[in-house]
Amino acid sequence: MKEIDSFESIDSSDDDHEETENSDQQNSKLVKPYKKDCCDIFLGRTLQVVTVFLLLLSNYFVYQLFLRRWFKEDRKFYQMVRGIELDNTGTCLFILYQTFFFLAVISYFKAAFSDPGFMQKLEPPIGLLEDNLIGFCQKCEDKKWKPLRAHHCKICQKCVFRMDHHCTWINNCVGLKNQKYFILFLVHCEIYCILIIIYLTFSAVLVYQNTPKLFMLFIGMTWKYLVAILFIVLSALFIFLINEFLSDQYDCIKTNQTTVESYKEKYGRPHSFFNQLQIVFGQDQFYWLIPTKPKYNSNYLELLYKGEELAEMLQSNSDFIEDHFNHQQSEYYNAFRKYKVS
Numbered sequence: 125m126k127e128i129d130s131f132e133s134i135d136s137s138d139d140d141h142e143e144t145e146n147s148d149q150q151n152s153k154l155v156k157p158y159k160k161d162c163c164d165i166f167l168g169r170t171l172q173v174v175t176v177f178l179l180l181l182s183n184y185f186v187y188q189l190f191l192r193r194w195f196k197e198d199r200k201f202y203q204m205v206r207g208i209e210l211d212n213t214g215t216c217l218f219i220l221y222q223t224f225f226f227l228a229v230i231s232y233f234k235a236a237f238s239d240p241g242f243m244q245k246l247e248p249p250i251g252l253l254e255d256n257l258i259g260f261c262q263k264c265e266d267k268k269w270k271p272l273r274a275h276h277c278k279i280c281q282k283c284v285f286r287m288d289h290h291c292t293w294i295n296n297c298v299g300l301k302n303q304k305y306f307i308l309f310l311v312h313c314e315i316y317c318i319l320i321i322i323y324l325t326f327s328a329v330l331v332y333q334n335t336p337k338l339f340m341l342f343i344g345m346t347w348k349y350l351v352a353i354l355f356i357v358l359s360a361l362f363i364f365l366i367n368e369f370l371s372d373q374y375d376c377i378k379t380n381q382t383t384v385e386s387y388k389e390k391y392g393r394p395h396s397f398f399n400q401l402q403i404v405f406g407q408d409q410f411y412w413l414i415p416t417k418p419k420y421n422s423n424y425l426e427l428l429y430k431g432e433e434l435a436e437m438l439q440s441n442s443d444f445i446e447d448h449f450n451h452q453q454s455e456y457y458n459a460f461r462k463y464k465v466s
């Protein structure tokens with residue numbers, strides 16, 4: 125699952141909540157803040173431009189070299205190589221192709237430029253202070269309260285709630301508030317790449333069937349085939365990479381973990397897979413595949429458990445610490461409501 129190392133700065137998050145856990149440690153440990161260097165900024169910005177440029181370039185070439193032929197064309201040569209006409213299937217296929225292109229671009233911009241869930245300076249709940257479940261980030265400038273499921277990103281220099289990883293491709297952290305956009309970008313991009321492969325192969329076959337071979341050779345149709353093959357190979361490569369990312373995201377959602385937490389082998393309280401999807405994509409399934417802002421069903425007081433601890437609790441059917449607090453400590457219960465992520 126961890127082949128993504130070369131693409132994402134997993135190690136940009138802090139390693140353990142415990143290291144910032146109580147006030148004694150706050151005084152004894154002075155953590156040197158990570159200096160955001162210009163390489164991080166330059167690499168992030170460059171990859172942002174490259175990603176958008178690749179998306180636009182693929183759209184332009186595929187349209188210009190192939191899809192344009194699907195539309196009515198008066199010139200004799202193009203009439204010969206035209207496969208599908210505008211007034212039939214071609215229109216629907218063209219709209220489908222452009223829809224996934226725009227969805228991928230919108231999801232990308234939303235993932236890259238929206239708040240991933242940066243922690244604000246909040247007063248920690250009193251009930252938890254007594255139970256040693258409160259930590260303060262030593263790496264943030266204002267040493268703010270750090271919920272158990274918040275992690276510090278060295279590149280953003282901020283704590284992010286349910287931080288998954290810092291993604292260089294989007295030049296932003298992936299956290300609770302933009303995970304939906306990030307996953308949708310991957311999904312729409314994958315569908316877009318699949319459509320490129322199908323359309324280019326289909327167009328190439330049609331062009332080949334409708335064009336006399338000698339004629340094609342002499343007027344230089346061959347280079348268009350080379351471009352088509354290049355785009356097919358690149359699309360297949362992107363599909364392979366995207367599947368790796370999506371498989372990681374699937375594993376994490378299923379086990380109520382973020383990628384950072386999976387490295388620490390810690391888990392959130394187990395929910396059904398459907399509920400887990402609701403946490404990331406919002407309550408309303410109708411909007412799951414559209415990059416709209418989801419309504420969150422999560423809160424800053426969620427706890428993390430170790431694998432063995434969780435297995436024991438599930439086996440003995442014992443209460444989760446959250447339930448215990450809810451019933452017995454009104455501060456926790458009030459805080460639970462107060463600190464709901466919105």
Ligand SMILES: [Zn+2]
Nearest residue numbers: 261264276283
């Ligand atoms: Zn921090």
Ligand SMILES: [Zn+2]
Nearest residue numbers: 277280290297
């Ligand atoms: Zn970050």
